[in-house]
């Protein structure tokens with residue numbers, strides 16, 4: 001990849017920048033500045049703006065509704081989104097199930113599901129993990145038994161992100177209990193309004209309702225909702241996880257996070273009364289973080305260049321996941337350190353509509369809830385310990 005942008009690429013960057021500046025919903029900016037929780041409609045409003053422009057799925061092939069951008073354009077686009085601090089586009093439809101459907105689905109499945117993923121009409125959730133099956137995903141026990149043209153599904157999923165809003169879920173289910181663990185699994189699309197589906201909230205450490213338990217009791221799922229062959233769902237599952245891990249690196253957003261951190265460190269003072277940014281110990285922590293982020297950025301660019309040359313994300317996506325999430329966590333740690341005692345009253349996020357009177361500077365309000373919330377990043381998408389196992393095996397050959 002040539003890292004010096006061409007005049008066309010600079011023009012593209014300016015076009016994206018202007019579009020965001022003129023089309024980003026004003027009410028979202030206000031809520032973000034106030035640190036308010038975003039509703040389903042809030043999260044979808046930016047998705048819909050990008051969908052109308054044809055920019056919501058940068059990595060999709062053009063024939064399915066992608067913009068047909070090069071890897072460099074995709075990189076510029078994500079940089080600009082992060083620079084403007086837009087709400088992230090939810091990954092479950094666009095980055096996860098969409099690519100599975102256009103890679104493994106039938107023409108009917110593509111026609112039925114892809115346009116609604118693009119438009120935001122269907123909100124998707126991911127039903128992989130179970131109480132006894134997280135890292136060891138292949139030990140999942142949710143059963144799907146064939147009954148004519150239907151599967152009857154029974155089991156429990158957990159940690160299902162934002163399932164409270166979901167119209168559809170993509171689920172891994174066991175269709176052949178006698179086969180070896182990875183060989184008896186199928187990939188099913190389930191309408192979350194089906195009788196027998198129950199979503200129960202799990203409230204996280206930062207006070208947010210972000211994850212759920214999903215119970216499936218005698219849920220009837222048409223066989224036509226199965227992607228790819230019966231008992232071959234592991235192929236789709238692995239394909240999807242590799243895509244999930246590339247997105248997780250979050251380089252552009254971390255850059256923005258470091259800029260924010262520097263802004264706070266310019267204002268907050270150390271014990272000697274000088275800005276934290278001039279304190280050699282704090283300054284060094286920020287510098288270490290920036291060095292690591294620059295190294296990660298080049299690794300991500302190499303991965304993107306590989307993808308542009310037709311090589312899908314391989315084991316290097318594990319590296320991106322580990323380093324990307326560690327950096328995200330370190331940023332929130334330093335923000336909390338910088339705001340000091342002003343972070344303490346906000347152990348939990350303000351609920352929507354709260355009229356509590358804030359104490360301290362605005363940037364302190366979300367420091368603690370965000371710090372707690374970001375502990376999740378080294379667990380989800382395959383824990384960082386599991387990613388290290390993958391690197392040991394696939395990259396180092398141990």
Ligand SMILES: Cc1cc2nc3c(=O)[nH]c(=O)nc-3n(C[C@H](O)[C@H](O)[C@H](O)COP(=O)(O)OP(=O)(O)OC[C@H]3O[C@@H](n4cnc5c(N)ncnc54)[C@H](O)[C@@H]3O)c2cc1C
Nearest residue numbers: 126127128129134135159160161376379380381382383385
């Ligand atoms: C906020 C959040 C959102 C999530 N969203 C979703 C979602 O939308 N859909 C979904 O399906 N899942 C979701 N998950 C689940 C996530 O994928 C799992 O939590 C993750 O895979 C780890 O599984 P587990 O929680 O069962 O932990 P376990 O697998 O029980 O692991 C416990 C600990 O042991 C370590 N460990 C386990 N096996 C090994 C090993 N072989 N070698 C070394 N260390 C090991 C792990 O790293 C971890 O530290 C989410 C999780 C979180 C925290």
